[in-house]
Amino acid sequence: MARITKVLVANRGEIAVRVMRTCKELGLKTVAVYSEADRTALHARFADEAYCIGPAPSRQSYLVAENILSAAKQSGADAIHPGYGFLSENASFVRACDKAGVTFVGPPATAMDAMGEKTRARANMMKAGVPVVPGTTAPFANADEARAYAKQIGFPVMLKAAGGGGGKGMRRVDREEDLDSAWRTARSEAMSAFGNDAVYLEKFLDQPHHVEIQVFADTHGNCIHLNERECSAQRRNQKVVEETPSPILTPQMRAAMGEVAVKAAKAVGYVGAGTVEFLVDSSRNFYFLEMNTRLQVEHPVTEWVTGIDLVAWQLHVAQGGVLPFLEPIKPRGHAIEVRVYAEDPATNFMPSPGRIVELRTPSGPFLRDDSGVYAGYTVPNTYDPMISKLSVWAPTRAEAIRRMQRALDEYVVKGITTNIAYLKGILAHPEFQRGDYDTGFLPRAHQQLLGVEDPERTKLARLAAVLRAHQRAEQQARQLPTQAPTAATSGWRTSGRTLGGWKRS
Amino acid sequence: MARAHRYLATDLSKKAPPAEVDVEPLGDDRYLITLDGERLEVEAQALPGGAMTLRLGARTVVAEFEERGDEVGVLLSGQVSRFDVVDERKGRLRAATASFEAEGKQTVLSPMPGKVVKVFVKPGDAVTEGQGLVVVEAMKMENELKSPKAGTVVEVFAKEGSAVENGAKLVVVE
Numbered sequence: 001m002a003r004i005t006k007v008l009v010a011n012r013g014e015i016a017v018r019v020m021r022t023c024k025e026l027g028l029k030t031v032a033v034y035s036e037a038d039r040t041a042l043h044a045r046f047a048d049e050a051y052c053i054g055p056a057p058s059r060q061s062y063l064v065a066e067n068i069l070s071a072a073k074q075s076g077a078d079a080i081h082p083g084y085g086f087l088s089e090n091a092s093f094v095r096a097c098d099k100a101g102v103t104f105v106g107p108p109a110t111a112m113d114a115m116g117e118k119t120r121a122r123a124n125m126m127k128a129g130v131p132v133v134p135g136t137t138a139p140f141a142n143a144d145e146a147r148a149y150a151k152q153i154g155f156p157v158m159l160k161a162a163g164g165g166g167g168k169g170m171r172r173v174d175r176e177e178d179l180d181s182a183w184r185t186a187r188s189e190a191m192s193a194f195g196n197d198a199v200y201l202e203k204f205l206d207q208p209h210h211v212e213i214q215v216f217a218d219t220h221g222n223c224i225h226l227n228e229r230e231c232s233a234q235r236r237n238q239k240v241v242e243e244t245p246s247p248i249l250t251p252q253m254r255a256a257m258g259e260v261a262v263k264a265a266k267a268v269g270y271v272g273a274g275t276v277e278f279l280v281d282s283s284r285n286f287y288f289l290e291m292n293t294r295l296q297v298e299h300p301v302t303e304w305v306t307g308i309d310l311v312a313w314q315l316h317v318a319q320g321g322v323l324p325f326l327e328p329i330k331p332r333g334h335a336i337e338v339r340v341y342a343e344d345p346a347t348n349f350m351p352s353p354g355r356i357v358e359l360r361t362p363s364g365p366f367l368r369d370d371s372g373v374y375a376g377y378t379v380p381n382t383y384d385p386m387i388s389k390l391s392v393w394a395p396t397r398a399e400a401i402r403r404m405q406r407a408l409d410e411y412v413v414k415g416i417t418t419n420i421a422y423l424k425g426i427l428a429h430p431e432f433q434r435g436d437y438d439t440g441f442l443p444r445a446h447q448q449l450l451g452v453e454d455p456e457r458t459k460l461a462r463l464a465a466v467l468r469a470h471q472r473a474e475q476q477a478r479q480l481p482t483q484a485p486t487a488a489t490s491g492w493r494t495s496g497r498t499l500g501g502w503k504r505s
Numbered sequence: 506m507a508r509a510h511r512y513l514a515t516d517l518s519k520k521a522p523p524a525e526v527d528v529e530p531l532g533d534d535r536y537l538i539t540l541d542g543e544r545l546e547v548e549a550q551a552l553p554g555g556a557m558t559l560r561l562g563a564r565t566v567v568a569e570f571e572e573r574g575d576e577v578g579v580l581l582s583g584q585v586s587r588f589d590v591v592d593e594r595k596g597r598l599r600a601a602t603a604s605f606e607a608e609g610k611q612t613v614l615s616p617m618p619g620k621v622v623k624v625f626v627k628p629g630d631a632v633t634e635g636q637g638l639v640v641v642e643a644m645k646m647e648n649e650l651k652s653p654k655a656g657t658v659v660e661v662f663a664k665e666g667s668a669v670e671n672g673a674k675l676v677v678v679e
Contacts (some may be wrong), residue, residue: 381620412580462540466590469577471549
């Protein structure tokens, strides 16, 4: 396989920067692609070269294979790393790369075909003897079909995009009358996220754990697993906090799930980094959920406890290299990651794009902030609201929790609302601290997580707010009396006020 | 001694009535504050970048601010609180105008900057409470905005495909 010298990263935000960092360490040249909305984005500034690939909407830029390949040709990049999302799980893009003679850093198109479309993956896994969640193995033609099937297996059900994961195009449906609205939004979200509006249905398991296994395979037939990640802390079906090892896994379960994950990967001729996601029910039975045929958002926690740079391994395998280890790796210590989102937990996690006026990121021992933004940057309203991933390592879980709490205390983002206060709420919650939390945890604890009130602090805050208003009024009174009062425009929002979707007019 | 100024501070995270806070300047950045019947002497010094250091006795805390109109956000001990702060006169004026507000007419506003991807209703349509009116997309998440009440759609401002600002009027239901 051809030697890689220059890597185009077909992505944006933190993951593009993260991939480029490893490339730079390996002495590889980096190429960024950006949409017109991302001209000033961190990844476009970070790369050795950057190429514009179209207007702001993903479907006209980050999802257009020809534009990316033409940037690869123009820059002389000999490899394309897709990151996660966008074209990372698109088999026709892999074929287009092959045809253009550019190395795609990821699995072969055939493995993606077998796993990428979730319905086909389920059928393939059932054939390979891997346990799956009850549900359909083909997408529905219309809402009536979905309704009929949902009534047959019984509500609640999960509507899911066949074309991709990450919580996009996914809706839990509790009642028949909610199906139409969920059908519409799930399909249209799936279309804009993956360019494929096919959705299928699964039985909604009551409050399962979401545990996934990292697998790695090379082109020489070797395939190993790199242990699990516990990803049950989810809001709107998107992960918010991930950790490894999973507090609920016994060594026996780890070995059994690892074995099934390797079997699943081998069944489809997998190559590179992949993740096999499982749901674990209250009796600790596990079911195959889907395989993500790419690098995961939460890969840093695995890197922390294994000491492996997964992107470096991806590049190594893409050049025909043999996996450096063929034995299971025992995890060392404990790692936790939190996702910092530009969103307001108090208003149903409404995205909060805007200008970051001030940014102070945490530092200190055993801590990593994978950020895609900078102070003064305007978070566009076109893309995913995640702005950074903060991860920490410690010898034990309890110490890792305390380290993360300390780190979050240092994190200040002004100008936009973020979920930082909410993340602190999660870390401090007894259910999280005990370690036995399922996917129902965040919705269940929502009110508590919005803020545990300390009356003394609230009193001081009120006092400060009034003094601020008073000093401002005094200052204005000293200025020209005819001058209109002007509010300072700077500011932050680390947790928000309750903004209703309507008000009386 | 200078006259005390009375302010009304509403905690925006709660559905509680505003609290009265009296501020009496004592000079040299010192103030006598009356809050919930408690009298506190505070020294407030401005810090660069819009922050403030507050001293109550020997205890000192640092607060940072974000202001939008009458809304004052306070970052204190790693947490944010948001208050609506007005002086007594403005508070009375507001209470007076509020009683003249039209009953029953409700405007659905865009809760964020984004793009209108779907409009399900037109003027004259009868809607039920919770019925989907408009879908606004921002950052790849689609949010279906629902009718706050049962009634009739009287105005539709939202246009499919158009960009909207935070707080933009979308639909009026009566």
